[in-house]
Amino acid sequence: MLVLAFDTATAAITVALYEWTPGEGAVPRGLAEAVDRRRHTELLTPSIAGVMAEAGASPDDLSAIAVGVGPGPYTGLRVGLITARAMGEALSVPVHGVCTLDVIAWATGRDEPFAVATDARRKEVYWARYDAARARATEPAVGPPSDVLEGAPEGLPVVGEGAALYPEVLGVSGHEPLLPTAGALAELAVARLAGLKGPALLPPEPLYLRRPDAKEPGPRKKVTPA
Structure with missing residues (x-):
């Protein structure tokens, strides 16, 4: 079982490819991590391609995709979710959500x-x-x-x-880890898919918890002739 995992719900853009075998458990095959609050879109796809190339794997080898569903800010979070859904549909593989917390x-x-x-x-x-x-x-x-x-x-x-x-x-100490890692995301997803104990996998739907800052424009105000 080969699982691609990524999360863009925080400042971290993190991607991992893990393989599960009954004898060895979860084994990392590739990993890419970056921290950039403004470049989720630019960094995610190249990171996925790099991880797949590092592992010598092709998209057709994937058994499942796991993606962080937040909670997180609207802009970054939707990058990962849209990418996961598009890949899942194109490859006909299941997409599972994981709470970023x-x-x-x-x-x-x-x-x-x-x-x-x-x-x-x-x-x-x-x-x-x-x-x-x-x-x-x-x-x-x-x-x-x-x-x-x-x-x-x-x-x-x-x-x-x-x-x-x-x-x-x-509190002033002991805050690590500060950000999610795709390694932990992949391990969690693989463990659950293998029937082991852990937090439940979720639908690939965003956990925004509050409305986005951007709002649709309202109706135009009437202009009174001079």
């Missing part, structure tokens, strides 16, 4: 409760709490950093870029 949580490998927070701009964060790296305890949410720890046990660790941006609220 779950990807960061998975990479921690933690066995104890913690929270994940990413940058939502507007002085807010996207966040969720976890019982362990493979078990999310709450639904993803967006709001001020103080929401993350409201009603939580004292001293709950918080990881992710959102935690690093607001250390006065969410």
Whole structure:
């Protein structure tokens, strides 16, 4: 089983190709990562091509595609989702969504409760709490950093870029990993597709959690003749 995974829901544009075999488990075949908040469109497709070339694989070899569905800002998030859907339709392979917060949580490998927070701009964060790296305890949410720890046990660790941006609220250390990696995304997706325990795979639909900043123009105002 060969799975292509990528995520553009944060500043990271990250792509990985993983293969699952019963004897070896999830094995990385190729990886590309970049951090650029403004160039998701320009970087994603070349990164996918580079990873496939690195592995000596062709698109027809793919068994599935996994894509981060956020929560994340509208512009970056839709780049990954549109690309995943287009590839899935063209190749006739299934496309699975993965919550981006779950990807960061998975990479921690933690066995104890913690929270994940990413940058939502507007002085807010996207966040969720976890019982362990493979078990999310709450639904993803967006709001001020103080929401993350409201009603939580004292001293709950918080990881992710959102935690690093607001250390006065969410703690001053232990925020790594800050951004999702396609390696963790691919491992999570492959584990679930192989029937192992982990967060549920989702439809490839965006988790925006709030409306985009851009709005459709309203009707033109009437002009009163002079």
